[in-house]
Amino acid sequence: MPELPDVEGFREVLESCAKGRVIRRVDVRDTGVLHGVSTRRLRDALEGRRFTEPERHGKWLLARTGGPTLVLHFGMTGRLVCGRPEDAVEAHDRVLFTVSGGHQLRYRDQRKLQGLWLCDDESEVARLLDRQGPDAMAVDRGEFEAALSARRGSVKTVLTDQSVLAGLGNLLADEILWRARLRPTIRASDLTETDRRHLYTHMRRTLRSAVTAGCVPPRDSWLTGHRDTPDPTCPRCGDHLRRSRMAGRSTVWCPRCQSQGSLGRRRRAVRTGEPSGRGSRQGGGAVGTESRGHGEPSDGGGRAGVAVEDLAGVPGPVLRRDGAGARLGADELAPRECQDVLAGGGAAADEAPRDEDAVAVAYAEHALVEELVVQ
């Protein structure tokens, strides 16, 4: 399911493929992805206009034209690809936008759980996104902490609630909580100020790495790289990971390194005599893995052989920025690391996703939006 980093990748695809170009033709191959707009109105509104700087909010992509705004959501299997008009049309290409300069932007989606909206002006955009919380990349520390402390429910549920924070999905929430060493079941309102601060820091770091990668990368040093393996183990301590259902989704965490928050750590420290501090990276070498607290997943105390590339960042998506001169196949636009992930939303998506609960969540998000459009 595309999360913030994937949609940010689609924003970059839109920018490099179509920004500044005139929309020559809109070809709707499946009206099932249009919401509140007919093919005719979509064509009339967009053809002849020029795509301007695209924006993203959470999992939503805003394709602005200086007039009406095309708003896209990728549901569970959607993606945006850039090609040429003469490229073969694929089965799940739902809407094609031929732009000047020989480029064609394609909204490709197998399951059609979300789709495209057309907003005539900014007030319509605002109404469509009315229930979205602040974007997870843009939210500041104070806003984040206030949103979290005001919510009931588990921290996992709160983090993935788009009305609290827009952009985090199942993978990101599990990854961030694992890095922050917080158990997903802790009530958000029970987090201490320290916990919330660390959670924010790890959210920022995780998002930065994932946005650079163009997806939540299944690296060996990330929880995401292990969660779908049979009998998965924690890349930090080697213990078996646990799996449960939360907020209707499959939740994965490490029972050893993810504690009940600062209060839980303090209690444990009293029992075992271990230091209870949030063992920082600076002091991390002197203490054991457990008392390392909020240290990074791969700061040297984890399983041998775990790389630290997620901290250093990965090479930037150079090709995406390459604009007109670059070859524009979707494969060239995505960093290699995320190709398998993207392919999973495209070619391989003929198989029904296994996590049927994800479908339910996508439907719920959809229903929320439909309700707004109908008003």
Ligand SMILES: [Zn+2]
């Ligand atoms: Zn662990």
